[in-house]
Amino acid sequence: MALSARVRLPERATRGEVVEIRSLVSHPMETGFRVDSFGRRVPRRILVRFSVRYAGRLIAEMDLRPGIAANPYVAFRFVADRSGELELRWQGDDGEELIERGQLEVSDP
Amino acid sequence: MTTGLKRRRMLMTLAGSAGFWLLPRAFGDLESRLEQALTERFGERRPEGSGVELEINRLVENGNSVAVTVRAAAGEPPPVALHLFMPRNPEPWGTTFRVEPPALPEFSTRIRLAGTQDVVAVAEWPDGRLGATAVAVMVTLGACADDLYLEF
């Protein structure tokens, strides 16, 4: 199944406001520790990296390991300090990649 | 009745002695697994004090998806990374979340827990200092032997 994501990005904020990014991405996060009914090890296939850029700056970067639940959910908050692009990127251990983008407009209070 | 009680007492004794043998070894093993994971991430450095909050239910219905929030306590400077360890999982290192202002030093995700264990959150500051918080989480077992039915 191809990667697909649900993201909730802030679109508007006043400067200094704390806003939230929520993300959910379809991925089995196959641990590599499971065996099938023939006793064969199911090969590992996980997302290894989730990173977020805001107005060109890397503000968050997460290493994902097999202990992250299938269909990974990640949420965090940041202070809206300028207008700019939000870019969310997921990278898998098999080279697959998914990018979601949005625009955040920040106005003065 | 009497036979039943005797039988029960015998079983309890057996269970008790099994526990006596198994518990210290199991916990010792978990401790060394955590130690090893900390060494892999931090070398000689070890957490001193806390400075990090870990929000997680203490009783978990299913270990396949457990909501967790890690948050550094307010203070300057903020930590550069938040780490999660689940010592009883096949791979004890759960995740590392590196963060830079204006992002706040906190994140929420969903983790897997292979069984009842102490989940450990570690905050890492720019000077290399570490702080940790552990929460004991009980994971209950499902009604049927799930692992046998992978493909169903």
Place this chain on the structure above:
Amino acid sequence: MIRSVVMLLPLLLAGIAHAEPSSDARVSGYHGLGDELRALQDDDFANPGMLWVDRGLRAWETPAGAEGRSCRDCHGNPESLRGLAARLPRWNAEMERLEDLDGLLRSCISERQRAAPPEFESDALLALATLVAHQSRGLPLAVDVDGPARAAFEAGRASFQRRRGQLDLSCADCHDRYAGARLRGETISAGMINGFPLYRLTWETLGSRQRMIRWCNQAVRAEPFEPDSADALALELYLAWRARGLALESPAIRR
């Protein structure tokens, strides 16, 4: 005899703390969830089942097959199918057999789009099925068990009572007699199927009603039904009737 009972009892009853027969207890499995999982189901953003709804919507808009038609070309918005999933399975007079949501979607794809229907339990089929079922969220399950569907319904009812598998348990043994009782760390569900397709944590993915029935059969060490067989659909019809009146919750979250 006594010996075999003594040997079997711990196997069958281990962990059952109390056993109150509760026939016709129509309580959604939602009420068997803890706060964290209820919140997850109620969160239309973070509920992982919504990933399939999203994908279903993309498939809905995409022309396919020899006819080059999308679902939208015939049906308009997915909302036009509100109520459909709550009435399935139903009797198909032309085919003279029951059809459930998966079967109906596959027929529609092969007949109207003239495309190869997606496999049962494939992500493509689950995505469309979840999209369509989701349109009926909140509507009471209301299958028609009279008329030509009656014989299949009675077969399903009998199937529910029939002991099966190496554990020699019927569906009713667990989900009628012991619904609400504890088995290991679990509360035995009343077997209500109003949440499907649903995201099951044990599977770490989404599954259909038929997958759950297959899983249960495996759990009592019984031979699962052939997919899309008369036996499988008859039991599904009975289960849907048994959950009549419960609000459809797809995509629900279950353990």
